[in-house]
Each structure stands twice: as C-alpha cells, then as structure tokens.
Amino acid sequence: MQPVQRAEPQSFDRVLTSMCTEPHPKAREAAERFLATNPGDPGTYETVAQLEREAVELLGTVTQLENPAGYITSGGTEANIQAVRIARNRSQRSEPNIVAPDSVHFSFRKAAELLGVELRTAPVKNYRANVEAMNELIDEDTVGLIAVAGSTEYGVVDPIPSIAELAVDHDILCHVDAAWGGFFLPFTDFEWDFSDAPIDTMTIDPHKAGQAAVPAGGLLARSERLFDSLAINTPYLETTSQITLTGTRSGAGVASAVAAMEALWKEGYQEQYERSMANAEWLATQLRDRGHDVFGPELPLVTADLSVPMTDELRERDWRVSKTGAGEMRIVCQPHVTRSMLRSFVADLDWY
Numbered sequence: 001m002q003p004v005q006r007a008e009p010q011s012f013d014r015v016l017t018s019m020c021t022e023p024h025p026k027a028r029e030a031a032e033r034f035l036a037t038n039p040g041d042p043g044t045y046e047t048v049a050q051l052e053r054e055a056v057e058l059l060g061t062v063t064q065l066e067n068p069a070g071y072i073t074s075g076g077t078e079a080n081i082q083a084v085r086i087a088r089n090r091s092q093r094s095e096p097n098i099v100a101p102d103s104v105h106f107s108f109r110k111a112a113e114l115l116g117v118e119l120r121t122a123p124v125k126n127y128r129a130n131v132e133a134m135n136e137l138i139d140e141d142t143v144g145l146i147a148v149a150g151s152t153e154y155g156v157v158d159p160i161p162s163i164a165e166l167a168v169d170h171d172i173l174c175h176v177d178a179a180w181g182g183f184f185l186p187f188t189d190f191e192w193d194f195s196d197a198p199i200d201t202m203t204i205d206p207h208k209a210g211q212a213a214v215p216a217g218g219l220l221a222r223s224e225r226l227f228d229s230l231a232i233n234t235p236y237l238e239t240t241s242q243i244t245l246t247g248t249r250s251g252a253g254v255a256s257a258v259a260a261m262e263a264l265w266k267e268g269y270q271e272q273y274e275r276s277m278a279n280a281e282w283l284a285t286q287l288r289d290r291g292h293d294v295f296g297p298e299l300p301l302v303t304a305d306l307s308v309p310m311t312d313e314l315r316e317r318d319w320r321v322s323k324t325g326a327g328e329m330r331i332v333c334q335p336h337v338t339r340s341m342l343r344s345f346v347a348d349l350d351w352y
C-alpha cells in the first residue's frame with residue numbers, strides 16, 4: 001500500500017490572512033516539552049498548573065490587572081463562551097440577553113446558541129460600536145455588554161470606557177474581546193485594559209499576536225468570584241471543582257504561552273507592534289497610491305476595495321488573502337508578514 005501523502009505543515013510565506021502566526025522559537029520548544037501534560041488535572045500535573053498561574057499573572061501584566069483571575073483556554077472562542085456563561089449564570093434571568101456591536105466575532109453566536117442567551121447586536125458607526133445604539137437594546141433581561149478591542153474584520157477598538165460605564169449603570173457584566181488586539185494594544189493610545197475602564201472580564205489570546213503555539217487562548221477576570229457561578233464538582237480528580245469549559249486541556253499551550261510572554265514582554269512585543277504597524281501603513285499607502293479605497297490601519301490590519309474575483313486570482317498565486325463580509329480584501333500584518341513579502345504581493349497586484 002502506498003503511504004498516505006502528507007502535506008507539509010503550514011508555511012507562512014504567503015499568508016496574509018491569519019490571526020495566528022509562527023510561534024516564537026522558545027514557545028515552540030516549550031510546547032514540545034509539555035505535550036503530555038494536562039493542566040485540567042492540577043493535582044497530578046503540578047508543574048504545568050504552576051505555569052498556568054504564571055501565564056495568568058503575565059496576562060494580567062499585559063492588561064494592567066493586579067491579582068488577575070483566569071485561565072488558559074483553548075482559544076478566544078472558549079473564552080468568549082465562558083464570559084457569556086458568567087454573565088448568564090450570575091444573573092439568574094430566565095430569558096437573558098447580551099448586547100454587542102455588529103462587529104463582534106462569530107464566537108458570540110456560538111455562545112448565544114449553546115447557552116440559550118439572546119445575542120442582540122447594535123449597528124456600528126465607522127466600524128466601531130455605537131454606544132447609543134447599544135444602550136437602546138438594553139432591557140431588564142440584559143445580563144452583559146460586549147466590547148471589541150481589535151475587531152476581526154477591520155481591526156478597530158470600540159469606545160470601551162463608555163461601554164463599561166453603561167454596564168456599571170445597569171449592574172451587568174462588561175466583557176472585552178481583545179483576542180487578537182491584546183498583544184498590540186499596550187503600545188497604542190487606545191483605552192482598552194483593566195486600568196482604563198471598569199471592565200469585568202477579557203479575552204486575550206497568546207496564540208494570536210502573542211506568538212505562542214496553538215492552543216493558547218486566555219480568559220481573565222477582575223475577581224476570582226466572577227468564576228464562582230461556573231464551578232462544577234469533579235468527583236474523580238484531586239481538586240474538587242473545575243471552572244473551565246474543556247476537561248483535559250493542553251499543557252503545551254500553557255507552557256508555550258509562558259515562554260512566549262517571558263521572551264517577548266515587553267520590548268519584543270513593542271518592536272513587533274512597531275514593525276507590523278509600519279508594514280500595514282506601507283501597504284495602505286501603496287494601495288491608496290493605486291487608487292483604491294483603503295480603511296486602516298488602526299491596528300496592523302488593512303482592508304481595501306479590491307474586488308472579490310481579484311482576491312480569488314491572488315489565491316491562485318498562493319497568496320492567502322481574505323475578504324470582509326462586505327467583500328473588501330483584508331490583509332492582516334501579523335508578525336510573520338515582512339516588508340519583502342508585502343513588496344512582492346504589491347508587485348503581483350500590479351501584474352494584474
């Protein structure tokens with residue numbers, strides 16, 4: 001029998017779409033060392049359980065939260081589901097809803113469906129959450145508000161302090177989704193973190209711009225008590241309860257998150273942000289010079305009015321580019337995206 005032909009692991013040479021990136025060499029090495037460990041069973045795997053506490057501490061440093069509570073999730077999706085679960089469980093409403101801008105990540109649709117929570121989305125203004133429009137959707141069954149810090153499609157940051165104030169006024173949870181933006185935002189003037197606004201919980205993924213190996217997402221909470229309503233008894237483990245959504249979890253993700261953050265916080269991430277932003281600005285200028293309508297970059301992400309067939313042609317030349325819901329070409333300048341990659345991309349655009 002012929003052996004099955006296996007594809008090479010992903011090469012990032014022409015990937016302009018991914019919110020993930022090549023792991024830092026130290027993150028790769030740490031992931032391998034901890035492959036067989038399970039932070040979901042801290043009584044047995046003490047070392048990785050300790051590493052997870054370090055990961056959460058480091059995420060607290062990045063997001064300006066002292067004594068952070070939280071854990072390393074399988075990704076932004078799990079973190080967002082859990083935030084909605086916290087909002088729902090602590091409210092005890094029979095028909096709960098959450099209010100978010102139209103620009104929220106689709107993981108909130110999964111959360112809403114799974115948890116029986118209605119997701120109400122408000123129209124955005126210039127791609128950003130419109131606080132007035134969100135306010136209009138709030139009623140007595142609203143259990144939480146969602147704000148986005150670095151939207152998936154356009155890379156914008158919502159007016160987070162205003163949304164958090166609105167949540168305080170209604171005594172409901174405020175969750176910030178910084179899954180992708182979280183490792184760029186500390187070097188910007190945006191108000192997005194725990195010191196800028198009275199937010200309760202946040203998603204921030206080391207496996208996106210944090211340069212950790214997949215799977216390493218992050219869920220943070222201002223207080224450990226926020227997790228109380230998630231606790232499930234765990235009869236056969238040495239610990240008595242579990243707040244995570246998944247049971248067995250990736251020790252590799254946890255260890256690589258710590259290794260990446262120890263290697264890169266703070267100067268490494270700052271240099272990366274500056275390089276990625278300069279690349280995104282360069283690309284935006286090149287596209288504008290060619291007469292395209294360009295949005296961004298606010299964070300290292302650019303969209304432009306290049307037609308969808310054009311995007312398909314580029315895919316045939318192995319470029320991985322994606323489009324927004326409105327059909328614009330969308331380029332994410334993640335750490336693996338270099339200036340020379342972008343130069344040859346623009347040269348290919350000119351060829352058409």
Ligand SMILES: *Cc1c(COP(=O)(O)O)cnc(C)c1O
Pocket residue numbers: 019074075076077078080105107148150151152177178179180205208217
């Ligand atoms: C990527 C992303 C998510 C989902 O994270 P996964 O790790 O893919 O589950 C959620 N929110 C935002 C803003 C994202 O960019």
